[in-house]
Amino acid sequence: MVRKHSAADQPLRLDNQICFAVYSAAHAFNRVYKPLLDRLGLTYPQYLVMLVLWEQDDVPVKDIGEKLFLDSGTLTPLLKRLEAAHLVRRTRSSEDERQVLIALTAQGHALKDKARSVPQSILAASDCSVSELVGMKNEIVALRDRLNAVIGE
Amino acid sequence: MVRKHSAADQPLRLDNQICFAVYSAAHAFNRVYKPLLDRLGLTYPQYLVMLVLWEQDDVPVKDIGEKLFLDSGTLTPLLKRLEAAHLVRRTRSSEDERQVLIALTAQGHALKDKARSVPQSILAASDCSVSELVGMKNEIVALRDRLNAVIGE
DNA sequence: GCACATTCAATTGCGAACAATTAAATGTGA
DNA sequence: TCACATTTAATTGTTCGCAATTGAATGTGC
Known part of the structure; x- marks a missing residue:
């Protein structure tokens, strides 16, 4: 008897994997957000950073990273783009010069209403x-x- | 009365957003998969493509894209990397020369057992x-x- | 006070992810 | 048949996401 799909294959089936459900749902969310965020001039990860800042302003990069589960390799260039868009300011902390504090500009604050x-x-x-x-x-x-x-x- | 967080802000709170739950869960899955897939020499998206091929071999790029919700901009370079790793072969369909058929190599088939x-x-x-x-x-x-x-x- | 480890952000390199465009093959209608 | 639209991959450019490394600032143990 030829079985194309054996019972042992079930765990490897794409449709049985919760990780793929999560992975593909994340992309679906991203595609729904895209046109909405385009109007704000934000990408989805940038929107997440703005959500953090709208809750708490003037926070170190590290704190943003802990809330979003992202590291500086992702955040540094992203924050520079937000700075270039005049939505945030990046300043070294005077108490601990290793830290870079991220603060909203007036434009950054104002964007909250549009969001x-x-x-x-x-x-x-x-x-x-x-x-x-x-x-x-x-x-x-x-x-x-x-x-x-x-x-x- | 000064209210730092008004009721109107609740929908914008990070912790209230299902999209962020999904987004961050997807990254968490990826981090759990990483050491497991490193042993197979695959990234997570490459693993997804292999799951598709282990179910059905010799399929057009388009079919893989429909199953994974990915387009050729993502798949073409990914499939070239799988080809460079000798896991798949890419051949033009003789019936419809617009299509590129993706087929597992012996190594690609063999990897299923390790997975x-x-x-x-x-x-x-x-x-x-x-x-x-x-x-x-x-x-x-x-x-x-x-x-x-x-x-x- | 001084060697040492730790913390933090930045950088580099690679692999997705996708929009927009291109080019070739195929299908369709007059 | 021939103009035209459609389908399919590939390409280009921008933005994430992360591992690994670097370098400066800070903390520590002696």
């Missing part, structure tokens, strides 16, 4: 109730945190 | 039951498909 409609548009595109989304979000965050815990070992 | 332990390791890192993961996966896939449906409009 308020974004989450609403994403919610609409999700075609899903808020409570369902909150439930999924909590599950995914819990999974992410368990994965990150393994990496630190 | 069988990967899903098990990921499951362990997830620290989660299979049924929970399947449930989450189905929810995420449904969300992804709704997002992709919006893009097509």
Whole structure:
């Protein structure tokens, strides 16, 4: 009997992999965000950095990295582009000159108002109730945190 | 009364965004996969392409792109790297010379056996039951498909 | 005070990811 | 048949994402 797909192959099937579900959902989100963020002049990772700064201004690069799980190799050039767009300022901390503090400019602050409609548009595109989304979000965050815990070992 | 964080700011809070949960979970998966895939000489996107080919060999670039939601701008250089690693062959279809067919080499086929332990390791890192993961996966896939449906409009 | 380790950002190099364009092959309608 | 549109990969340019390294600033143990 010829079996093209044996039972042992099931774990390797693309459709069975949660990682691919997450990977492809991240790209789908990115494609939905693109036209919305184009109007703000931001990419999605830049938008995430702005979300951090709109919550807390004048923070070290390291803090942004810890919140977004990104390192300086990603953030340094990204922050330079935000600086070139006059949305943030980069200044060395006087207390600890190793740190670079990121602060919003007036333009950076002002952009927050234009960004308020974004989450609403994403919610609409999700075609899903808020409570369902909150439930999924909590599950995914819990999974992410368990994965990150393994990496630190 | 000075309110640093108004109720109107809640939708813009990083921790409230499912997209960031998905985005950061995707990166967490990637970091867990990295040491496992290093032993196979693959990156995560290359691994996804190999998963497709292990299910169905000798497929056009376009079919791989549709399954993985990737375009030729991403796949062409990736497939050239897999070809340089002697895992796949790229040949023009004789029936339709616009198509490039991707076929596994003997090495590419053989790598499947070495890859069988990967899903098990990921499951362990997830620290989660299979049924929970399947449930989450189905929810995420449904969300992804709704997002992709919006893009097509 | 001084060697030493640690912290932090920047840099380099490589591999995605995608928009936009190009070019060749194929399909279609008059 | 022949003009025209469509399909398919490849290419170019920009932006992430991360590993590895560098260099300056800071902390520490003796």
